[in-house]
Amino acid sequence: MTPPLPVLSTAGVAAGYGAGDIIRDITIDVTPGEVFTVIGPNGSGKSTLIKVLAGLVRTRVGEIRLGAIRLTHLSAPQRVSTGVAYVPQEFNVFPNMTIGENLKVSTEFLGREQQATLEQRERVLAMFPEVAKRLKLRAGLLSGGQRQMLAFACAMMAAPKVLLLDEPSAGLSPKLVGEIFDKIETLNASGLTVFIIEQNVKEALRIGDRVMVLVNGSIRLMATPGEITAKHDLHKLFLG
């Protein structure tokens, strides 16, 4: 039986800013419905990797695919249309727009049928009732955790195949971190593939189906959380 086509894959990707590469030789296959987490020390290239997948940073070498679709030369807006949704770590909502406007603007330029958009909006509002209650509120008035939920909701408006999350728990209290990861699990339970980069190693290991350790821009290890905790010293891995 042939294995399913990876929903998101990279082959030998290298990228960076300026002269040097921040990440190199990144080859990943993310299976449909998986929670794939990336951990690593500060400066390991995690943010660069997720921005490359989102289309915000150009790939210098290698290829990126969403299923059978080649993403490598597609712009960030084009990738959203194909099914890649990205939630940045910070500045992830438009603070001067209302919550309702933030949701609207997330689909208006995707070329989708209005009926499909309305149906997806209803699904998203049902998934995020805390967002649905405050549609006329300016997003800039939300707390950190509420903004994160709104950012997730906006990403889900595009009905993505893959959700890219950039350190979703950054700057949040332990209680809110729990709520955020509960929401991620709920989204994944509906079949959504989730790709997360995370500084919170404990949550990354708890939620991930597979974990990739990125150090100095290269893959140091890729394994299940069980294998990592049983066989490897993360401290040594991080310090290289």
Add this chain to the structure above:
Amino acid sequence: MIAQVVLNGFVTGMIIALPAIALTLTYGILKFPNFAIGAMLTVGAYFAYIANAWLHLPLVWAAVLAAVALAITSVGVDRLVFQPLRERTAITLLVASMGVSFVLENVARFVLGNSARSFEVAIARPQRYFELRVNMEQIYTAATALSAMLAIYIILRHTALGRAMRAVSDNPALAAVRGIDRERIARWMWVIAGVLTAIAGVLAGLDRAIDPLLGWNYVVTVFAAAILGGLGNPFGAVLGALTLGVVEETSTLLIPPNYRQVVSFCAIAFLLLARPQGLLGSVRVKR
């Protein structure tokens, strides 16, 4: 007397408001101050003059043609000059816009010469309302400018394009990952800027003679209005323009008219010391 001066200032402010909105939209979306705004105003006035005086169209239709022509010109200039420099610094783009300004002005001079021209419109007697003298040109200016501002308000607040423009202005990277193509929004921004500036050119051409330096009479005040209102905020640009218009006109009660712009800049200097983000701008936090 004061009421007359305030009224005159208000109407002058409305002429300034339209290119100030255009300037602030450009700054908000493309993050550079477009120095060519004055030359664009001049070219808009000339397009309307050609349609009105050469093709004998009524001024309203001449203004419509001028708006379309300047919108196309603006998109073309962006494609040729600004788009290749999109990722450069704001200073580079500002200098490029200075070059565009000189080219546009001198193309107008080459085609139409240096002579002062005026629209072919019927001369109408001023009206009197409550001791105030109101010219027909002032009534047309107010009605046209208010209609244009209302249209901009509706576009920005109640349309998908307006939401996308606000999104790109706020955070271009986030807008991109929400499916909004900045280049597509930039093209529409130039269309709107071209229409607004052409209308301002027609209104300016009603107020004074049309010559290659028409825009220079307004460029500094337009910049001042946009800065006063808070760069990137179209509603602030309107407030800044109306404020400057009234301040400039009322200053003529005390000082010779030649010095009125000095008064405006003193008012701006004082305001920016007290509130550097402008009247309606938001404080930018550096992280």
